[in-house]
Amino acid sequence: MLNDILVHLPVERPAEPVIDCAVSVAKLFGAHLEAIACAYQPINPAIVVGASAAYYADASQYNTNLDKATQRLDQFKATVGAAGLPHDGRTIADSPALANETLSLIGRMYDLNIVAQPDPAHPCNHDGLAEAVLFNSGRPMLLVPYIHAGPLQPNRVLICWDGSRPAARAVHDAMPWLKRAKTIEIVTINEDPDVAGDTSCDALVAHLSRHKLSATTNKFNCDSGKIHSALLSLAADSCADLMVMGGYGHSRLREFILGGVTRGMFKSLTVPTLMAH
Template identity: 55%
Template structure:
């Protein structure tokens, strides 16, 4: 059940479309929704020079004002739809603010995040990865090109039999129950695959939940899997993609896997992603 949602709001780029998607989702599932704005200090003023500290203080004050504006925008949208909500903000140097948001995100059923836009970078761009790998909860990534509320009629599941994909299917059950059409795409799976983790087995699993799905098997080079998936999503007018988020640990960082990174960069449809 999706009863407690959070939307992570950037303060240095437009957030209107992200807010609209979040409140529409909260309305659909009759959920509580928290809006969280994250304001970063570029450097701890306690260790900066006096001149640098003055500049940083001015930048910080500007960011605080922007956070207040975006949270007001969020509250107006939530009140308009009668959604129970709360507005929160974090103010700290980047690593501390990110840690606070990541810890906070562990108690939500779903965290709604904005897709990073390389042409319009935000200080909060890395939050999507950090929350995906650090929260233990699914994220719903909203493409920066989105201009309308999230639909649930046509859902596309990306399936490879892996643990993240399995978690994503489980996390997406509330969406699947509202879908009119469920498609499953397996890339480079054998046409006669019948193992316990095949797309055929997944269809049988969903059928036991009274969910009907149709399979699609595609062939693609490893570097082009994300494009093949997005092309299929476009062909079927998909409203929502469900997928596992893959990555590997390097010291304290998680590095996105190739297909996951390709989806992060090229996403054209909202995606529920689980790790």
């Protein structure tokens, strides 16, 4: 069950997508909802050697102050209070790298972390948080698209399955959602039946059936560089409310160089996605 949820409020851009999503999830599971708003502090150039003045000028323009973080927290409390949900909230302040490390550590004590997707059109200090939480919290993360609006009603769930450890972790963490879903679809891309074996898409269907969950399958092939686009297209075609997937099945370095599925999702996400690593 999800009894204790943490939502990370973006301060440098609108927080409505994650707040609306978090409230609906807390209602669905009857959970306590806590929020953190981070006032990112600029790096002090006096303690860093070799960086240019242009770098610090750029870093400073993204700096937010504690007043803005407090405003976001007040917005959260007003919305959650009106919904009648048990809640709490706080602010922290630190440099981006240290703040994201701290937020990841805090996230370990919750059943779910809710994080806003980075918006490529409006870069900010918050952008590195999703990756930090995914890798370092040890807990499932719900990534909310910056275009999301309104509550999340996870009636139609799409599981992105590749037989990997992160994918298995994600399915396990998604069980409370799957048990409330009306339809479950499993999609696998480029699955080799001679290799998949015990971790095949069909094996996952059998596993879910033992949890009294019925799922359909969708198997197809496509170029490796287009997998994330294919998944998002399928999610749109099937009107999926929630996607479930493992994050970073390969190393971050390999994904950065080759352009992996997780990195593509971070950039192009259109559906709230439960991720685990």
